[in-house]
Amino acid sequence: MSRIAEVSIKTVSRVINDQQYVSQDKRKRVLEVMAEIGFQPSQAARALKGGRSHxxxxxxxxxxxxxxxxxxxxxxxxxxxxxxxxxxxxxxxxxxxxxxxxxxxxxxxxxxxxxxxxxxxxxxxxxxxxxxxxxxxxxxxxxxxxxxxxxxxxDNEQAAFDMTQHLLALGHRRIGFIVGDRSYAASGQRLAGHLRALSAAGVDVDLDYVRQGQFDFASGQSGADALLDLAEPPTAIAASSDDLAAGVLAAAHRRGIAVPGELSVTGFDDAPLAQVVWPALTTVRQPVxxxxxxxxxxxxxxxxxxxxxxxxxxxxxxxxxxxxx
The missing domain is CATH 3.40.50.2300 (Response regulator)
Incomplete structure (x- = not known):
């Protein structure tokens, strides 16, 4: 390559490793030759020599x-x-x-x-x-x-706090919560934010209104069914993800429960799904x-x-x- 580009081997090395001290003309010639012969530097080889692998x-x-x-x-x-x-x-x-x-x-x-x-x-x-x-x-x-x-x-805890506070401001007091996959720390953080919002508003925390989910549609449905079967079902259900919330919506529709007339539902993430389901979800936008x-x-x-x-x-x-x- 150095012979074709009419430069030294050291110049070629400097261009490959994106180093300084190479004139624009020589750098241009080396890059053109590399493109012409389809040369791709071995990242692993560069790393083994003590350089960055990029x-x-x-x-x-x-x-x-x-x-x-x-x-x-x-x-x-x-x-x-x-x-x-x-x-x-x-x-x-x-x-x-x-x-x-x-x-x-x-x-x-x-x-x-x-x-x-x-x-x-x-x-x-x-x-x-x-x-x-x-x-x-x-x-x-x-x-x-x-x-x-x-x-x-x-701040997952604060985000869930803000969502529950929104439901409380609307007048809800019986608020169900479906927790995400327990192996994800965010699940516990979001539950903590929800419970903190209830306590801050003076609402008694009743763990009957908390159900474990898996961040998926199916556990959103089953969690909603369990909550809606309570003697005093919640008037709102906050879910730890939009997929869970979509499952809640499906359970409500199957039971003939109007959303949001009889049941408010919220999600978390603001995935594209949040605007596809009906009605469109109130949710937390997580800038992933x-x-x-x-x-x-x-x-x-x-x-x-x-x-x-x-x-x-x-x-x-x-x-x-x-x-x-």
């Missing part, structure tokens, strides 16, 4: 395809700004080789850092291994202080893509931040109204 890995698992896509899009878009490649690795909690798979990714691809999405962000096995190897990582939506690594998050981009940014351009919070937004639509007289 790759970061995303460890991500979530049953909601929209959520996974938004995280991947946010990381990928931020990486593109720095001409860095994103590698996505599934996080399978049930796999007996989970840690071995992540170690294999590190050993083979030599990423410059990792973004850990929930629930990997709270997995002590993964965190301990990365800290042992001194590999930079950022935790996305962590649930606790499992590490001093930088993190990016929204922005959070993921910020996490990648803390890896690519560290600012010394230990925690970066991204604002949530309460989105009022047609699924909430004052309770029937």
């Amino acid at each position: 790759q970061i890995a995303l460890i991500c698992d979530n049953p909601n395809p929209w959520y996974v896509y938004e995280i991947q899009a946010g990381v990928r878009e931020r990486c593109a700004q720095d001409r860095v490649r994103m590698i996505a690795q599934p996080y399978d909690r049930a796999s007996p080789t989970l840690l071995e798979d992540i170690v294999a990714l590190i050993d083979q691809a030599h990423p410059d850092g990792l973004v850990l999405a929930p629930p990997a962000c709270d997995d002590h096995r993964v965190i301990d291994e990365l800290e042992r190897r001194a590999i930079p990582f950022v935790r996305l939506q962590p649930g606790g202080q499992a590490s001093d690594a930088p993190s990016v998050l929204i 893509r922005d959070c993921a981009a910020a996490a990648a940014g803390l890896l690519l351009d560290p600012e010394g931040l230990r925690e970066q919070r991204v604002a949530h937004e309460l989105v009022i639509r047609d699924s909430t109204a004052p309770p029937a007289a």
Whole structure:
């Protein structure tokens, strides 16, 4: 390549590694030759020589395809700004080789850092291994202080507090709550925010109005059925995700319960689903893509931040109204 471009081998190396001290004319000639012969530098080989691999890995698992896509899009878009490649690795909690798979990714691809999405962000096995190897990582939506690594998050507790406060302001006092998958820290945080809002308003906390879900449509339906079968059913149900809330809507429609005339329903995320269901969901807008981009940014351009919070937004639509007289 150096012969074709009529430059030294050191100049070619500097262009490949995006280093300084190369004239624009020589850089242009090397890049043209690289494109002409289809040359792609070996990222692993560069890493083995002690340089950066210009790759970061995303460890991500979530049953909601929209959520996974938004995280991947946010990381990928931020990486593109720095001409860095994103590698996505599934996080399978049930796999007996989970840690071995992540170690294999590190050993083979030599990423410059990792973004850990929930629930990997709270997995002590993964965190301990990365800290042992001194590999930079950022935790996305962590649930606790499992590490001093930088993190990016929204205030899930405050977001749920704001949503329940909205229902209380409408006049609801019997408010059901469907919790998300218990392995995600955000589920407990959202439940805590809901209960705090009830207590702050002087409403007695009755755990009969709390049901466990899995962040999916089916558990939203079953949770709603259990709540609506109570002797004094709730006049509103707050769900920990939009998928759960869609299940609540389906259960209400099946029973002939008018939403929001007889039952108010809220979700969490503001996924596209929130505007497709009928009626359109009142929900919390969680800026997933922005959070993921910020996490990648803390890896690519560290600012010394230990925690970066991204604002949530309460989105009022047609699924909430004052309770029937």
